Amino acid sequence: MGFFGKLFEKKECAICGGEIGLLGNRKLEDGNMCKACASKLSPWFDDRRHSTVEQIQEQLEYREANKEKVAAFRTTRTLGENTKVLLDEDAGNFMVTSARNLAEANPDVLAFADVTGCDLDIDESRTEIKREGKDGEEVSYNPPRYQYSYDFYIKIHVRNPYFDDIRFKLNNRDVEIENDKMGGGLGRMHGSLDPERDVEYRRYKEMGQEIKDALTQVRQQVRDEAAAAAAPKAAVTCPWCGATTTPDSSGCCEYCGGSLNES
Template identity: 45%
Template sequence: MGMGLFGKLFEKKICSICGGEIGLLGNRRLADGNLCKKCAQKLSPWFDERRESTVAQIDEQLRDRERNLEELRGFSSSREVGNGGRLMIDEAGGRFVVLEDADDDLLAVNPDLVSLAQVERVELEVEHISHEEKRMIDGKKQSYEPPRFLHYFDFWEVITTSHPWAKRIRFRLNGPSLPLHAEGIARRQPHLDAYHEVKAHIELPPAGLLTDLGLNAPVALDYRTRQELDECDRCCEMHALIRSLLDASRADHKN
């Protein structure tokens, strides 16, 4: 039995789409067939249902992707938003594309052209991690008293659509992760789930904490922290702009 399973591992597999032979580690399973790496690379960059898809469905998508590439050659954006990824809107044509990396070549990636009418929801997701900052005492790293934490934030735009291949488009608004050196009270919060919570602690600490620490005013922001907050704020502003642009363009095309 062991040899039988071992033999199947090295059994030649044929791509159900192009008919080419698939290498040992090159198979991408489908619901009812196999897909080679080369054909898989032609799928939508936003498509994540390959394993549940049939050969017929993948074949349909690849034909649609060829048409998409031809349409992209004539695509012209009137508005662009994003630093990490990039949303490109053709307001007159009522459609948009998203590049996961703002520096990517449009035709090389072949992102799906999505109709504004297909947009169902636009959301902002904020991810963050916290690192405790330590100091060297007698050659050893030791915690501050009380502990200090450095926060890093990423702002992700999530567009949910009814497009058959790009149902969930998620791209980063910022470039590299944004650091936030929160001085004073906010710096001591190790597990804050979202940017607005951190900002609330920095700009207006809870009254109880003010009393406990003998303070009678909000924590003063130094220049660096103010600059870092401004960078985070710009991501929130980009999200608001994207929502307004998509909403306005959809409304124009409905009328």
């Protein structure tokens, strides 16, 4: 079969069994998948081509079970602007999404304990601004002038069988800063710049730091609670029955059931 024959050959989705359209094929390591099935995968998953049909089926089962977690999710705190980090502090869960309809988007619900780290990355690019010379050619200013562009990214490192991190941009358009001709205001001489003096730059940097601090704090809180639960409990005298007892998981006397947290 020639090239065009293979191009127009009908393919079957190994996941749902449906016929795959001309531009709808999504290659797997050992089969093909339609774009409808591919759309159900986690948005943070990027290893489709190296995944087997069996692995994709397992992920789709995970994604189906995730719908119940989304339905039970109760947002107590929202961080970010376009793509948001939603926290359910009562359940100890979070999600990252830009969707308005959570049930339809089915964003991955992760536990605070799944977080292993969080980074704020600021990407800077610089373009020289030139003026028109006497002969119509572009010439540099003296000292040079530059247009600086900044993008702010959050990268959340997580424990998950299908992805290792969640990376998203905080700003929906570039934060642009121009140093002025004489180096006054925001600019300095010789093209250097202090971006911290720009309102938009500070806003997105503070937004990113807030997300980083929040996820770091909730992760540490979970770890501290787990360590406290695992630590051996000291024996105390029960104020209700007078017995020497080790508090149970509810903080009660193992003999009479009285609360050891009450006087």
